Amino acid sequence: xxxxxxxxxxxxxxxxxxxxxxxxxxxxxxxxxxxxxxxxxxxxxxxxxxxxxxxxxxxxxxxxxxxxxxxxxxxxxxxxxxxxxxxxxxxxxxxxxxxxxxxxxxxxxxxxxxxxxxxxxxxxxxxxxxxxxxxxxxxxxxxxxxxxxxxxxxxxxxxxxxxxxxxxxxxxxxxxxxxxxxxxxxxxxxxxxxxxxxxxxxxxxxxxxxxxxxxxxxxxxxxxxxxxxxxxxxxxxxxxxxxxxxxxxxxxxxxxx
Numbered sequence: 001x002x003x004x005x006x007x008x009x010x011x012x013x014x015x016x017x018x019x020x021x022x023x024x025x026x027x028x029x030x031x032x033x034x035x036x037x038x039x040x041x042x043x044x045x046x047x048x049x050x051x052x053x054x055x056x057x058x059x060x061x062x063x064x065x066x067x068x069x070x071x072x073x074x075x076x077x078x079x080x081x082x083x084x085x086x087x088x089x090x091x092x093x094x095x096x097x098x099x100x101x102x103x104x105x106x107x108x109x110x111x112x113x114x115x116x117x118x119x120x121x122x123x124x125x126x127x128x129x130x131x132x133x134x135x136x137x138x139x140x141x142x143x144x145x146x147x148x149x150x151x152x153x154x155x156x157x158x159x160x161x162x163x164x165x166x167x168x169x170x171x172x173x174x175x176x177x178x179x180x181x182x183x184x185x186x187x188x189x190x191x192x193x194x195x196x197x198x199x200x201x202x203x204x205x206x207x208x209x210x211x212x213x214x215x216x217x218x219x220x221x222x223x224x225x226x227x228x229x230x231x232x233x234x235x236x237x238x239x240x241x242x243x244x245x246x247x248x249x250x251x252x253x254x255x256x257x
Contacts, residue, residue, distance in 0.1 A: 006219060006241040010250045014204050017246050018051045021202055022062045024242065025052075025145065028198055029066055032144040039071040039144050040133075042188060044157075045078070045089035046149040048202050053097035068103050072132070076146060076193070077158035078111035080118045080175070080184035088113065111173075111186050118175035122186045126172040129192075141172060146188075146196035152207045154215060154229035157193065158185030166190065166230060190233055197239045201231070206248040213252040216243075 011017050025041070032039040043049065056062045079087050090110040098108060109128055115121035133141035148156050158176050159165055165176040168189045176185050193199065203212050211229070218232040235241065 004236070004240065006216070006243055008216070008243045008245065008250075008253070010253075011244065011246055013246050013248075014048070014051070017048075017202060017204055017244055018055055020244050021049075021052050021147075021200065022055050022059075024200055024244070025056065025147070026062055026065050028145045029071055032197075033067045033070045037070065039067060040074065040142075041071065042074045042076040042143050042146040042193075042196070043089070043093060044076055044147045044149045044202070045092070046151075048149050048204050049147065050092055050096050052202075053093055057097040057100040063101065068101050069107070071103070072107045072109060073098075073103070074109045074129070074143070075111050076148060076156075077185055077187040078113045079158075080113050080121065080186060082114040083110065113186060118184045118186060122171070122173040122175045125186060129172050135172075140191055140195040143192075143196040144198065146193050146199045148193070148199060148201050148234065150201060150203050150208060150211065150215070150231045152211055153180075154211045154231045156201075156230050156234055158187035159190065159230045159233075161230060163230075166228065166233065193234055194237050195239075196236055199234060199236050199239065199241050201234070201241070201243045201245075203243065203245040203249040205246070206251060208245075208249040209252045212243075212245060212249050216253065 011020050029039040075089055078089050081088050083090050112121050112124045129141045135141055150156055153161055160178050163176055165174050168174050169191055171189055172192050173186060173188055176187050215229055215231045
């Protein structure tokens with residue numbers, strides 16, 4: 001099945017981006033619970049989503065509408081550090097959101113990044129995905145929503161430019177490394193991200209503008225060269241792709257006709 005063209009939603013600034021993302025997450029959650037009795041989301045790390053998590057947990061408009069008890073939270077990637085480490089994505093989400101709302105502990109499916117072996121941690125996480133989604137042989141887990149950020153270099157989750165992980169098709173999660181920062185990660189693979197019912201990209205700030213323009217250009221006109229920007233490879237095969245970007249990130253995009 002051919003991937004649908006991405007939707008581009010341009011908002012004024014970071015605050016409006018956060019509000020738009022919160023509205024999208026709540027809408028998706030309510031629709032999913034109404035359709036199947038639960039909502040599954042792969043959360044993003046990085047700094048931009050933290051404001052989103054705080055807004056969901058503290059602003060009554062969103063806090064009261066999100067079906068917390070029927071929502072299951074996973075992560076698209078996690079730094080290979082224990083859950084009490086300052087840079088652990090679960091820890092940040094716990095402080096910003098989960099500590100402020102009534103979420104059953106069993107609904108939070110964190111990456112076991114305290115395992116000293118990153119590959120073993122990825123295998124544990126994959127086993128949890130197989131168990132929770134009751135994945136049949138040859139099939140993939142299907143998230144209702146995958147929330148992603150994009151780095152200035154075009155990386156998504158912990159899928160970095162040039163990484164061997166970009167070509168992985170036989171695992172749901174793998175260990176990977178950011179050679180530039182010399183950090184280890186556990187990340188979902190592209191087949192899992194591309195099997196989500198909805199993928200929402202968040203891009204904020206002028207430092208993302210050149211990469212965003214190039215990614216969208218490559219999506220519209222696939223290049224012949226073999227070099228790929230990770231973000232351009234996120235194309236849900238049976239789902240929706242939405243970019244929510246602020247005016248600074250969208251500064252180099254051509255105005256819609």
